Ligand SMILES: [Zn+2]
């Protein structure tokens with residue numbers, strides 16, 4: 001399909017312009033997707049604001065956006081699993097398929113992964129994208145392409161819940177109620193965890209957590225989170241926790257409120273990349289620490305959970321912006337983190 005499409009290009013720190021580029025051509029194993037929705041992720045905002053995350057440095061012009069849903073409009077000559085008109089969720093990471101991690105199924109750890117919107121690989125804040133057919137997962141008729149876009153962050157929450165051994169009858173705590181905290185909450189509930197408590201310091205996020213099914217929320221600025229969890233669990237502590245805030249305070253609180261022998265899943269990156277923690281307490285309790293890097297083998301499960309109504313993923317969205325107003329959308333999202341819990345760009 002020849003033609004011109006709109007693309008949102010990051011041209012410098014806190015600068016994004018909508019410009020025209022040629023519509024890309026799919027290779028034989030790829031499809032061309034008309035992108036319909038792309039979620040705004042914390043990592044996009046970080047690149048936009050700071051120009052880097054750790055060793056990944058933006059070299060403008062660069063395209064952000066990695067949470068995409070859309071419609072297949074053209075297929076490469078070898079593509080058999082998809083046809084024109086299929087609505088799909090795009091898994092953003094293409095891996096080598098031959099290294100020991102890929103072969104053992106832990107493909108998210110592939111050293112050669114090529115991932116949307118991770119410098120130098122461009123993302124998909126644009127009207128069309130080509131992508132490996134094997135990484136485009138069809139969604140059923142009762143799901144929207146906005147929900148397809150949100151499968152990406154949901155996959156992180158499900159991976160964290162699975163890593164933590166979530167199951168029926170447990171009590172869990174999630175620290176941080178940004179997008180990843182909220183999808184972790186939803187994943188835990190969907191996996192049968194009986195009670196999920198959420199800790200944050202922003203009221204609007206806590207309200208959102210309640211709306212999405214949290215059994216109790218704690219504003220860590222106003223209340224002693226550890227005392228509150230101990231009260232709610234009759235002194236027992238929690239069976240499992242997912243840390244998404246990336247702070248020493250929240251991680252320390254989890255160590256204190258965990259039941260002996262239980263598991264903490266670390267998901268949030270701390271600002272400095274380091275945490276000082278009460279390790280003796282963790283040893284005394286024989287806690288297990290797990291970490292997650294993105295996710296693996298989750299998309300089909302996540303799509304099924306949303307299609308069956310087990311996870312109402314669209315309810316996390318607080319703001320929908322048009323592609324033409326993306327500069328404003330990113331600026332507002334950075335300036336107003338307390339109110340914009342999850343934004344998406346409609347393309
Ligand atoms: Zn994301």
Ligand SMILES: [Zn+2]
Pocket residue numbers: 095096097098099100101102103110111112
């Ligand atoms: Zn590999």
